[in-house]
Amino acid sequence: MIDYILTILVVVFISPFLVGLIKSVKMFLLFKKPVSPFQPYYDFSKLLHKEVIYSKESSVISRIAPIFVLTPIIFVMFLLPPIFRGSFYISFMDAFTITGLLSLSTFFLMLLGLDSASSFGGIGSSREAFISALVEPAMILTIFSVSLIGGSISLGEASLNLASHFPLNHSASFILAGISFFILLIAENGRIPVDNPETHLELTMVHEAMILDTTGPNLALIETAGALKFGIFASLFVTLFIPFGANLCWCLAVSIFIVKLIFVSLVIAWIETNTAKLRLFKVPNLLGVSIVFGFLSLVTFYILGA
Amino acid sequence: MVDVLIGFFLATLITELFSTRLFKLIYWYALNSLFLGLIALYIGFNIDDKAMIITGFLTLFLKAIIIPYILKVYFLRFNIPRRIIPKITIQYSIILIPIVLVFTFYLITPILHNFTHANYVSIAISALFLAILLIIEHKNIAPKIVGFLSIENSLFLLGISATDGMPMMVELGIFVDLMMLVVVINLLLKEAK
Amino acid sequence: MSFVFLPPIVIFVLSYFKIHRVLMSLVASSVIIPAIYILTHHFESSYFYADKLGSFVLLVSSIVGIGISISLISLPERIKMSEKNIKKIYRFFGIFWLGVTISILANNMGIYWIGLEFATLSTVYMIKLNNTDVANKQAWKYLIVGVIGISLILFGIILMYSAGKNALNENAMNFYALSLNSKKIEGFLFEIGFLIAVTGMFIKMGFFPMNLWLADIERASIYPIGALFSGILESAIILGFFRLTKIEEHINYSHLIGFVYIYGLITLFIIVFLMYRTKDFIRLFSFSGIEHMVLISLFWVSGGYFAALLHFAAHAFFKPALFLSTGLLEQTKKYLFKGALNGYKNKLVPILVSMLLLGVISLPPSPMFFSEIYGFKAMIDVSKDSHYFLLMIFGVFIVLTLLSVVFYKFVNVYQEAVYESDGNNNKKVYKSEIFMLLWFLTALIGLLFSFDYIDGIIR
Numbered sequence: 007m008i009d010y011i012l013t014i015l016v017v018v019f020i021s022p023f024l025v026g027l028i029k030s031v032k033m034f035l036l037f038k039k040p041v042s043p044f045q046p047y048y049d050f051s052k053l054l055h056k057e058v059i060y061s062k063e064s065s066v067i068s069r070i071a072p073i074f075v076l077t078p079i080i081f082v083m084f085l086l087p088p089i090f091r092g093s094f095y096i097s098f099m100d101a102f103t104i105t106g107l108l109s110l111s112t113f114f115l116m117l118l119g120l121d122s123a124s125s126f127g128g129i130g131s132s133r134e135a136f137i138s139a140l141v142e143p144a145m146i147l148t149i150f151s152v153s154l155i156g157g158s159i160s161l162g163e164a165s166l167n168l169a170s171h172f173p174l175n176h177s178a179s180f181i182l183a184g185i186s187f188f189i190l191l192i193a194e195n196g197r198i199p200v201d202n203p204e205t206h207l208e209l210t211m212v213h214e215a216m217i218l219d220t221t222g223p224n225l226a227l228i229e230t231a232g233a234l235k236f237g238i239f240a241s242l243f244v245t246l247f248i249p250f251g252a253n254l255c256w257c258l259a260v261s262i263f264i265v266k267l268i269f270v271s272l273v274i275a276w277i278e279t280n281t282a283k284l285r286l287f288k289v290p291n292l293l294g295v296s297i298v299f300g301f302l303s304l305v306t307f308y309i310l311g312a
Numbered sequence: 313m314v315d316v317l318i319g320f321f322l323a324t325l326i327t328e329l330f331s332t333r334l335f336k337l338i339y340w341y342a343l344n345s346l347f348l349g350l351i352a353l354y355i356g357f358n359i360d361d362k363a364m365i366i367t368g369f370l371t372l373f374l375k376a377i378i379i380p381y382i383l384k385v386y387f388l389r390f391n392i393p394r395r396i397i398p399k400i401t402i403q404y405s406i407i408l409i410p411i412v413l414v415f416t417f418y419l420i421t422p423i424l425h426n427f428t429h430a431n432y433v434s435i436a437i438s439a440l441f442l443a444i445l446l447i448i449e450h451k452n453i454a455p456k457i458v459g460f461l462s463i464e465n466s467l468f469l470l471g472i473s474a475t476d477g478m479p480m481m482v483e484l485g486i487f488v489d490l491m492m493l494v495v496v497i498n499l500l501l502k503e504a505k
Numbered sequence: 506m507s508f509v510f511l512p513p514i515v516i517f518v519l520s521y522f523k524i525h526r527v528l529m530s531l532v533a534s535s536v537i538i539p540a541i542y543i544l545t546h547h548f549e550s551s552y553f554y555a556d557k558l559g560s561f562v563l564l565v566s567s568i569v570g571i572g573i574s575i576s577l578i579s580l581p582e583r584i585k586m587s588e589k590n591i592k593k594i595y596r597f598f599g600i601f602w603l604g605v606t607i608s609i610l611a612n613n614m615g616i617y618w619i620g621l622e623f624a625t626l627s628t629v630y631m632i633k634l635n636n637t638d639v640a641n642k643q644a645w646k647y648l649i650v651g652v653i654g655i656s657l658i659l660f661g662i663i664l665m666y667s668a669g670k671n672a673l674n675e676n677a678m679n680f681y682a683l684s685l686n687s688k689k690i691e692g693f694l695f696e697i698g699f700l701i702a703v704t705g706m707f708i709k710m711g712f713f714p715m716n717l718w719l720a721d722i723e724r725a726s727i728y729p730i731g732a733l734f735s736g737i738l739e740s741a742i743i744l745g746f747f748r749l750t751k752i753e754e755h756i757n758y759s760h761l762i763g764f765v766y767i768y769g770l771i772t773l774f775i776i777v778f779l780m781y782r783t784k785d786f787i788r789l790f791s792f793s794g795i796e797h798m799v800l801i802s803l804f805w806v807s808g809g810y811f812a813a814l815l816h817f818a819a820h821a822f823f824k825p826a827l828f829l830s831t832g833l834l835e836q837t838k839k840y841l842f843k844g845a846l847n848g849y850k851n852k853l854v855p856i857l858v859s860m861l862l863l864g865v866i867s868l869p870p871s872p873m874f875f876s877e878i879y880g881f882k883a884m885i886d887v888s889k890d891s892h893y894f895l896l897m898i899f900g901v902f903i904v905l906t907l908l909s910v911v912f913y914k915f916v917n918v919y920q921e922a923v924y925e926s927d928g929n930n931n932k933k934v935y936k937s938e939i940f941m942l943l944w945f946l947t948a949l950i951g952l953l954f955s956f957d958y959i960d961g962i963i964r
Contacts, residue, residue, distance in 0.1 A: 175315060176315075177315060177316045177319075178315040178316045178318065178319025178320070179319065181316060181319065181320075182319055182323055185323070288332075290402045290403070291330050291331075291332065291402055294330055294402050294405060294406045295326070295327060295330050297406055298326050298330075298406060298409050298410065299323060299326070301410045301413070302319075302322060302323065302326065302413070303319075305410075305413055305414065305417065306315075306319055306322075308417075309417050309431045309434060309435075419697065422693050433664075433667075437660075440656075440660055444653065447649065447653065453645065456649055460649075460652050460656075463652075463653070463656045464656070466660075467656060467659055467660055467663065470660060470663050470664070471663055474663055474664065474666075474667035486659070489622055489626075489655075493626075493652065
C-alpha cells in the first residue's frame with residue numbers, strides 16, 4: 007500500500023517537471039537561453055497568491071468547473087498501471103474507463119470555455135470538440151488492442167504481462183498500436199502539430215482559448231490538470247509500450263521509469279521543434295491515420311495471430 | 313519477423329491513402345517497396361529459394377530506390393501540381409478503409425488452412441483493393457501512377473506468400489510490365505504538356 | 506509450329522525500313538499456312554497448347570489480321586499521315602499481333618498474361634498517333650483501365666495457381682492440366698481467383714462499369730484501331746474466358762451462371778440504351794461489339810458451345826469489316842449517318858457494306874442468325890429441369906427485347922444511310938478496300954458451311 011501511494015506521488019510530482027522540461031529543451035534546441043525546467047512549480051505557487059476574477063456573464067460553471075476538470079484526472083491517477091511489480095493496482099481499469107474519465111474532464115473544460123461568454127472560448131470549445139471526437143475512438147481501439155496483446159482486459163495486469171514475457175509474434179499489431187497511441191499523446195495534450203501550447207493568437211488556439219478567462223487558483227488547478235494529463239499519457243505510453251524493467255527492485259524500477267518518461271519528453275520536444283502546426287482541417291487526416299492504425303492493429307492481432 | 317514487416321507494409325499503404333502531398337506519396341511508396349523487398353529476402357533466406365532472393369534484391373534496388381527517384385525527376389520536369397486532394401473526404405475514408413480490410417479478411421476465412429504462410433494472402437488481396445481505391449479517389453494522373461505501382465506491389469506480395477515461390481516467369485513479367493509502364497508514361501507525358 | 510510467330514516479327518522488323526504496304530500484307534497473309542497446319546495437327550507442350558478450340562480461335566484471328574493488313578494499304582490515302590507514323594503503325598501492329606498469338610496458343614497462364622500485356626501496352630501507343638488533345642486524354646484513360654484490367658487478371662491467375670498447387674505442383678499454371686484435374690483443386694480459392702480474373706477480363710472487354718472507355722478510344726483514334734480491338738484482342742481475351750469457365754463449371758456451376766448472367770444482363774441493359782442514342786458509326790460499332798461479347802459469354806456459360814463459337818467467329822469477321830469500312834462511310838468527314846451509302850460510282854461497294862451492316866443484327870442468311878437461335882435454345886435447355894425455368898424465360902424475353910431495340914437502331918441507320926443523300930457524289934473507293942470486304946465476306950460464307958466442324962469442337 008505504501009508503494010502504491012509513493013508511486014502515485016512520484017507521477018504527480020514529476021508531471022509538471024516533464025512539461026517544463028519540454029519547454030526548456032525546445033528553447034535549447036532553438037538556440038535560445040533555456041528557461042528552468044522547474045518553472046511550472048514556480049508558476050503554480052505564484053498563481054495561488056493571485057486573486058480570482060469572474061466575468062459578469064459567467065455562471066456557476068466558472069466557479070466549479072476547474073475542480074471538475076482536475077478530479078477525473080486525479081481519479082485516473084489512482085488507476086494507472088503499476089511501475090514495478092508489487093505496487094498495488096486496481097483491476098477495473100480498461101480502455102473504456104480511462105477514455106470515459108478523460109472525456110469527462112475534457113467535457114467540463116469545454117463547458118468552462120463556453121461559459122466565459124467571449125467568442126474565444128466558443129472557438130476553443132468547438133475546436134476541442136472537433137479533435138476529441140476523433141481521438142476517442144482511436145484511444146479505445148488502441149488500448150483495447152494492447153489489452154488483447156497483454157492478455158488481460160485490465161490495463162494493470164496487461165502491462166505486467168507484457169513486461170514479464172513479451173509476445174514476439176504479435177509485434178506487428180504492437181508497433182501499430184504504439185504509433186497510434188503516440189499520435190494520440192500529441193493530440194490529447196495539445197502539442198504541436200495539433201495545437202500550440204505557447205500561442206497567443208486566436209487563429210491557432212485550442213486549449214488556451216478555453217482557459218483564457220480563468221485567473222488565480224482556478225488557473226493553477228487547470229494548469230495542473232493539464233500537466234497531470236500529460237503525465238498520465240506519458241506513463242501509460244511508457245508502461246505499455248516500452249515495457250521492460252518492471253520486475254526489478256523498486257529503486258531501480260522507479261529510476262528506469264523516470265528515465266523513460268524523460269526520454270518521451272525529449273522525443274516530443276524534438277518533434278515540436280521539427281514540425282509545423284497543422285491547419286485545423288488537416289488534423290482529421292492525422293487522426294484518421296491514428297484511428298485506422300488502431301483498427302489495423304486489432305485486425306492484424308486477430309488475423310495474423312489467429 | 314515477417315509479421316512485423318507485413319504490418320508495416322500495410323501501414324505504409326494506408327498512409328499513402330491519407331496523404332495530400334505528391335512527394336510524400338512517393339516517399340511512402342518507397343517505404344512500402346522497401347518492406348516488400350525485406351519480406352521477400354526474409355522468406356527467401358528461410359526456405360532457401362534462389363529465385364526469391366534475387367527478386368527480393370531486385371525489388372529493393374529498383375522499386376525502393378530507382379523508381380521513386382525517376383518518378384520524382386519526371387514529376388519535377390513536367391511541373392505536375394504537387395497538391396493532391398482525394399475525392400473521397402477523410403470522414404468517409406476512415407469508415408471505408410476498415411470496411412475494405414474486414415471484408416477481405418472475411419472473404420479468406422474459409423481457406424485459412426491452405427497456406428503455409430497463414431493469412432498473408434488476405435493482406436495481399438486487401439492491398440490490391442486499397443491500391444484500386446487509391447486510383448479511384450484521386451483525379452490527377454500522378455497519384456494514379458503511384459496507384460498502379462502499388463497494385464504491382466500487392467501482386468508481388470501475393471506471389472511470394474500464396475505459394476512457396478512462384479514460377480520465375482511471372483515475376484519477370486511483372487517487372488517487364490513495370491518497365492514498360494514507366495517508359496510509356498514518359499513518352500505519353502512528353503506530348504501531353 | 507513456330508512459323509506462326511514469324512509473320513508478326515517480320516512485320517515488326519520490316520517496319521524499320523521503307524514501307525511497301527502491299528508487301529506487308531503479303532507477308533501477313535503468309536500466316537494462313539501455319540494456322541491451317543496447327544488446325545490439323547494439335548499439340549501440347551508445357552508452354553503452348555493447341556487443341557481444337559485454340560486452333561479455331563487462332564485461325565479466326567489470323568484471318569482477321571490478314572484482312573486488317575489488307576485494309577492498311579489504303580490507310581494513308583484516307584488519313585493524312587507522315588511516313589514516321591505509318592512506320593509506327595506497322596511496328597505496333599507487329600507487336601500487337603505477336604502478343605495476341607502468344608496468348609491464344611498459351612498453355613501456361615503466365616505466358617497468356619504476358620501476351621495480353623504486350624497487346625495492351627502496344628495499343629496505347631497506337632491511340633496516341635492521332636496526336637490531338639482528345640487522343641492524349643483517351644490514351645491516358647485507356648492506360649489506366651487497361652492496366653487495372655490486366656493486373657486483376659494476373660491476380661486471379663496467381664490465386665488460381667495456388668489453388669492447384671497442392672495437387673499438381675508445377676503444372677498448376679497450365680490450362681490443360683487444370684482442366685483435366687478439376688476435381689482435385691481447391692474449390693473456394695479457385696473461385697475467388699476466377700472471379701477476380703474474370704472481372705479483369707470483363708473490364709478489358711468493355712463491360713460495365715467501364716463501358717464508356719471503349720467507344721471513346723475508338724472515336725479518338727484512327728479507324729483500324731477499332732478493328733484491332735474487336736477482332737483480335739477480344740478473341741484472345743474470350744479464349745481465356747472460355748478455358749477458365751470450362752474449369753469452373755466442374756467446381757460450382759450455379760455460382761458461375763449467376764455471376765455471368767447478372768453482370769451480362771446489367772451491361773446489356775446499359776449498352777443498348779447507350780447505343781440507341783449514338784450519332785456516329787464508330788460509337789455504334791463499339792457498343793455493338795460489347796453487346797455481342799455479352800451474348801457470347803451468356804451462350805457459352807449456358808452450355809451452348811456451338812452457338813457461342815459460331816457467334817464469336819461471325820462477330821470477329823463482321824465487326825472488323827465494319828470498322829474498316831467506316832473509312833469509306835465517313836469520308837465526307839461528317840460523322841452522321843445520312844447518305845453514307847449513297848453516291849458511289851461503283852455499285853458493288855454499297856451492296857457489300859449493307860450486307861455486312863444488316864448481317865450483324867442477325868438477318869437470316871448471316872451466321873449470327875443461326876448462332877442466336879441455337880444460343881437461346883441452349884439458355885432454355887440449361888434451366889429446363891431446374892427451379893429457375895420461369896426466371897430464364899423472363900431473362901430470355903428481356904434479352905430479346907433489348908436486341909430488338911438494337912435491331913431497330915441498325916435498320917434506322919441503314920435507311921438513313923441508303924435512302925437519304927448528303928449531296929456528295931464523288932466518293933472514292935480503293936481497290937484494297939473492295940478486296941478486304943470480299944475477303945471478310947468469303948470468310949463468313951465459309952463459316953456458314955462449317956457448322957459441323959464447329960459443332961465438333963467441344964464434344
